[in-house]
Amino acid sequence: MGALAHYLESEGLPTTQISLIRLHTEKIQPPRALWVPFELGRPLGAPNAPEFQTRVLMAALRLLDASAGPVIEDFDQDPPEGGRDATAWACPLPLPQSQEGDRLTEAFLAEIDQLSTWYNLALRERGRTTVGTSRMEPRGIGAFLAGFLEGDPPGNPRPEMALPWLIKLATEDLKAYYQEAVTAQPGRCFPTGAELDDWFWDQTVAGRVYTALSRLFSKSEDFETKILGKVLIVPSARAASRK
Amino acid sequence: MARLELMPESERSYLTRVACPEFSTRPWAAGPPLAKRRVALVSTAGLHRRDDSPFTGISGEYRVIPSSILDRDLIMSHVSVNFDRIGFQQDWNLVFPLDRLNELAREGAVGGVADFHYSFMGAADPAQLEAPARDLAALLKQDRVDAVLLIPV
Numbered sequence: 569m570g571a572l573a574h575y576l577e578s579e580g581l582p583t584t585q586i587s588l589i590r591l592h593t594e595k596i597q598p599p600r601a602l603w604v605p606f607e608l609g610r611p612l613g614a615p616n617a618p619e620f621q622t623r624v625l626m627a628a629l630r631l632l633d634a635s636a637g638p639v640i641e642d643f644d645q646d647p648p649e650g651g652r653d654a655t656a657w658a659c660p661l662p663l664p665q666s667q668e669g670d671r672l673t674e675a676f677l678a679e680i681d682q683l684s685t686w687y688n689l690a691l692r693e694r695g696r697t698t699v700g701t702s703r704m705e706p707r708g709i710g711a712f713l714a715g716f717l718e719g720d721p722p723g724n725p726r727p728e729m730a731l732p733w734l735i736k737l738a739t740e741d742l743k744a745y746y747q748e749a750v751t752a753q754p755g756r757c758f759p760t761g762a763e764l765d766d767w768f769w770d771q772t773v774a775g776r777v778y779t780a781l782s783r784l785f786s787k788s789e790d791f792e793t794k795i796l797g798k799v800l801i802v803p804s805a806r807a808a809s810r811k
Numbered sequence: 812m813a814r815l816e817l818m819p820e821s822e823r824s825y826l827t828r829v830a831c832p833e834f835s836t837r838p839w840a841a842g843p844p845l846a847k848r849r850v851a852l853v854s855t856a857g858l859h860r861r862d863d864s865p866f867t868g869i870s871g872e873y874r875v876i877p878s879s880i881l882d883r884d885l886i887m888s889h890v891s892v893n894f895d896r897i898g899f900q901q902d903w904n905l906v907f908p909l910d911r912l913n914e915l916a917r918e919g920a921v922g923g924v925a926d927f928h929y930s931f932m933g934a935a936d937p938a939q940l941e942a943p944a945r946d947l948a949a950l951l952k953q954d955r956v957d958a959v960l961l962i963p964v
Contacts, residue, residue, distance in 0.1 A: 569855050569963045571832050571937035572944050576853075576959055578838035579948035585961035591815060595831035598961075599839055605814055609895030611962050612911075615902035621911050625960075629921065632845055632958055638837060696883035698900050701865045733867035737888055740896075748900050761895045803892050805819035 570596030584631045586611045586624070587640070597638040600631035604643045607761065613647035620648055657759035659750055659767050661686065672777065673714040679773045680710045680742075683749040690752030699744045702726075702737035709742045717780050732785075732792040736800050739778060746774060769806055778802060822893060832937040843922075848958035850916075851925035851951055852876075855933030856899075856906050856964035857889030866890065866932040871939030873947060876928040878909070890934050894964055906964055925954045933963060 570593055573583040577599050584600040587593040588608055593601045604624060606613050612621040627643050663679055684706070691697050702709065704725065713735070715722040724731045747764055759767070769775040778801050785797025815823050842848055857866045859874035865888035866872070876885065882903045887896065898905040909928070915921045929947060931940065951959060 569933060569961055571940055572853065572855070572931065573959075573961055574832075574834050574838065575941050575944035576948050576951070577840050578836070579945055579952075580840050581948050581951055581959050582840040582842040582848075582957060583959045583961055586963060588963050589815070589826055591827065592829065592831050596834070597837065599837070607895050607898075608893065609964055610898045610905055611964060612905050612908050615898040615905045618904070618911065618914075621904055621908055622914065625908050625911050625915065626920065628960060629845055629850070629915075629958070632842065632848065637839055694901075696903075698886055698896070700861055700886050701888040729865075729867045736890065737865055737867075740888070740892075744896065744900060747897055751897070751901070761897050764897055800890060800892055804821040804825065805893070808819065808821040 570598040570601070573598035573601075582632055584628050586628050590640070590642075593640055599637045600634060600639045602628040602631060602641050602643050606647060609761075610647070613645075617648050620645075657757055657763045659771065660753045661750065663772065671718075672773070673711065673718055675773045676714050676777055677707060677710050680706050680745075683746060686752045687745055687749035690748045693752060694748075697744070697748060699741045699748065702734060702741045704738055704741065706742055706745045709738045712738060713742070713777060713781060716784060717777065730792060732790070732796045735781075735785075736796055739781075739801055742774065743768065743778075746772065765803070765806070769802075782807070842957045845921055845958070846919060847922040849923040849925055849954075849956050850912060850921050850958045850960060851954065851956045852907060852909065852912065852928040852960055852962060853947075854907055854928075854930040854962045854964070856887055856930060856962070857932035858885055858887050858907055858930035860884055861886050869932070869935050869939075871931065871935040871941075871943050873929045873931045873943055876907075876930060878924055878926050878928065880909070882910075889932055889964060906962065908962075912960075921958070925951070925956045927954055 569585060573585050576583050585598055587601040587603040590603045612624050614620055624643060631639055663682060712722050726734050746768055782797050782801040785793050788794045861884045863874050885903055904910050912924055916924045
């Protein structure tokens with residue numbers, strides 16, 4: 569990020585930037601940077617908080633009026649909580665309980681099917697979905713991913729890209745499908761990212777499938793598949809906590 | 812939170828060790844007051860149009876995002892699994908604040924909004940970004956941009 573600012577500025581384009589990792593910005597010293605104390609993935613602070621987002625945006629843009637630099641300014645406001653109270657979130661949807669002896673694929677596909685009503689509702693209410701990078705349908709992704717664990721590795725349905733990259737896109741698409749579906753449901757409060765993570769990784773068949781895929785791929789002889797398994801399916805903090 | 816001291820040890824350790832480029836020069840480009848500047852967004856969130864190619868390599872390439880894009884047509888294929896995506900699912904402005912920027916232009920706080928915005932995928936090696944960034948500078952100048960807001964994820 570700071571390197572991009574350096575290259576653009578040296579071509580004569582004035583830049584300003586939001587910084588999430590202050591340490592990196594201190595090292596690179598781009599011309600103008602606003603450090604924000606927000607969670608990774610949330611550079612403007614909070615979703616559906618237009619006034620707060622505008623404050624962040626203006627604070628970053630105003631740095632363009634500085635007379636000399638490099639400038640690093642700190643944005644010292646925490647994002648709004650979105651009406652959260654102290655109540656812990658619990659998934660309001662009873663997912664099918666898999667039984668001992670059930671085939672993993674069947675349990676996985678049943679879970680995906682059960683979420684479809686809620687996913688479709690979320691799509692209608694929000695008017696958008698972030699699912700779609702793999703261009704595969706959720707049920708197709710389920711069968712595709714489970715195939716690797718069932719000892720029946722599927723072929724590559726999108727041969728224009730390497731299989732490990734397609735698997736990566738497919739895992740993110742299906743996780744977004746789960747997250748968008750479950751946050752469309754009525755509940756006492758909207759889950760935090762940590763609560764949704766706990767739900768996905770600890771309570772869903774998908775979480776078990778992803779963990780198993782991560783273990784399987786990390787033993788691969790193929791370099792890209794090995795990297796996929798080691799760091800691109802299970803978040804590093806969750807992987808570390810399971811060691 | 813993006814405060815290193817509050818992060819889990821595994822993430823903190825990785826982010827502390829990430830190699831950062833060192834530059835011997837400190838370029839500084841001046842421009843008119845903010846209210847007269849034409850602003851472009853450049854994200855490193857691996858964003859692209861739904862009908863564009865996803866990022867499937869760490870090569871420093873970028874994608875073009877027209878100002879006319881609708882929120883339902885912008886998706887993300889960043890390779891990292893270690894940042895929140897739930898906020899982006901709820902509101903694209905959290906990562907790509909185009910609605911907010913358009914509001915500022917209507918209010919006169921900024922001079923205008925570029926016709927085109929861009930996204931890289933931030934996991935790329937900074938050295939790989941140099942050539943595409945210099946190409947991008949020419950495109951931004953053609954678009955009469957004199958303020959670039961870089962947004963990480």
